[in-house]
Amino acid sequence: MxxxxxxxxxxxxxxxxxxxxxxxxxxxxxxxxxxxxxTTIGITEPLGEAPAASRTVYWIAPNIEVIQAQTEGFEDATDTLGWTLVTLPVDSADPQAYASAMKQAVSQNADFIVASGASADVYGDGLDAARSAGIPVIDEYSTDEPGGEDNGIYANVGGTxxxxxxxxxxxxxxxxxxxxxxxxxxxxxxxxxxxxxxxxxxxxxxxxxxxxxxxxxxxxxxxxxxxxxxxxxxxxxxxxxxxxxxxxxxxxxxxxxxxxxxxxxxxxxxxxxxxxxxxxxxxxxxxxxxxxxxxNPQRYASWVAVDAMLRLDQGMEIDQDEHTLLPVPIFTQDTVPSPPGEWAGPEGYEAQFAALWSLEQ
Incomplete structure (x- = not known):
């Protein structure tokens, strides 16, 4: 796709x-x-069972304007599931910010942690703390290779x-x-x-x-x-x-x-x-x-990250290609949709995810 x-x-x-x-x-x-x-999302395999009723996701969000759509995507996806989202804003210029936020998420018993635009070496002892606590970390827009239990990172949405x-x-x-x-x-x-x-x-x-x-x-x-x-x-x-x-x-x-x-x-x-x-x-x-x-369909990317969490929650394999690659349409004067505005992802992606997740719409 x-x-x-x-x-x-x-x-x-x-x-x-x-x-x-x-x-x-x-x-x-x-x-x-x-x-x-x-017109279709890039993930095809349905969940094995209905999602768990309650999970808490900690979202480590860098302080740049472009991140807002990702935050709103996480809000929509977790609301659809009835899950709790905690957003931790970080200063991208502070080398300790990601690690501190990750340790805060661990101390507050997160079920999942997701971070954007950084990497394992920046997460440092925050990632170590998450691994020790058995809390999966999902990357977005990172150069990390998902290694699961080996490195604590289980997916990289919009990766290299x-x-x-x-x-x-x-x-x-x-x-x-x-x-x-x-x-x-x-x-x-x-x-x-x-x-x-x-x-x-x-x-x-x-x-x-x-x-x-x-x-x-x-x-x-x-x-x-x-x-x-x-x-x-x-x-x-x-x-x-x-x-x-x-x-x-x-x-x-x-x-x-x-x-x-x-x-x-x-x-x-x-x-x-x-x-x-x-x-x-x-x-x-x-x-x-x-x-x-x-x-960049960042709202859609957030739903892809939540989909990865759901699969981890049910012991399913994550197809790394499906969860890394996002659509790449090029907009010019001839191809930009009318009226122009945000392109959040394939049309109806929320309903397509809900169907994969066995949710009633």
Whole structure:
């Protein structure tokens, strides 16, 4: 359901072959499955029995705007089950925040813990505490490999394979749109492990295009929270006047960018595209202000994480591919749904999950 594979394995030999036109044609073919919205969820096996009536889920939520949809998705999924959700906000720039929150969840007898955008080395002794207490941890948007009892992490929704699909598709869009000659500045925050993997995937994908050029802009969490991203982009574009595309690794990086580009006289010289397109940014795709973007179905991702918890609760196997890969549609002016807004996931995904979970709707 994530479409055909657009991503090249980071570190693989991505040597480009063929003319620019052929490379662009190949990229366009790879994008064919990203042009339509999926209608079904990616999980197919029903639960073995009705869900337990009461469980408590602790959700460790980093303090960035894009996380709000995930929180609301967890609220909806746990409400559907009659479960209790406890949300623990954390400061992404604080290296101890995740571990402290995880230990708090353990001390308060969580049944499940879910965290987003971090990794096992960041969880540290918090993950050790969860493992010792027998509390499963579910990752979202992490580079961790689920190891179950071996490492305490039982699923990784939207993990590395999904991110490689997502950013690889947008890199292919640049290759196809530019006729195989795209010059792109990729704006990223590699302090987040999953975004470091995204940067590697973009680099590998663009390496298949001999006449394409990648200019990395590696920012920090402080740059994001302090509003420094727009000036970093403007300065880079002024130093690299041949750049034609500004590619953002996630939608929050767009804040303030349009006005900064306009003020520097650069707005009409570049096309902006972004992974993890926010709901409000879909309207900007419709107007042409953002050329292309991949919506991240974060509400749906939260339901996928809860589905993994249900399967653990019943001693069932988790299909890691089904629980890692999310849909990767690309929105442009021609394909963005009307009216534009949040794309939460396949239409009717809540009812489809309820049917898998043997719930009456």
């Amino acid at each position: 994530a479409g055909c594979s657009n991503a090249i394995e980071p570190g693989a030999d991505g040597g480009a072959v063929g003319t620019a036109a052929q490379v662009a044609s190949d990229a366009a073919k790879r994008l064919s499955d990203n042009e339509t919205l999926p 394979a999904y991110v490689e699909e997502q950013v690889g598709a947008l890199a292919d869009w640049v290759i196809a749109d530019s006729g195989g000659t795209g010059k792109v500045a990729f704006v990223n925050i590699p302090d987040f492990p999953i975004l470091k993997a995204a940067g590697e995937a973009v680099s590998a994908q663009l390496a298949t295009c001999a006449d394409c050029t990648l200019v990395p802009i590696d920012a920090s969490v402080a740059d994001l929270t302090g509003g420094g991203i727009p000036q970093l982009v403007v300065s880079t574009l002024q130093s690299n006047p041949d750049v034609e595309y500004v590619y953002l690794s996630f939608g929050d990086l767009y804040s303030g960018l349009d006005s900064a580009l306009e003020g520097a006289g650069l707005r009409d010289k570049v096309k902006v595209l972004t992974a993890t397109l926010s709901p409000s940014q879909s309207a900007l795709v419709a107007s042409g202000e953002i050329a292309a973007g991949v919506p």
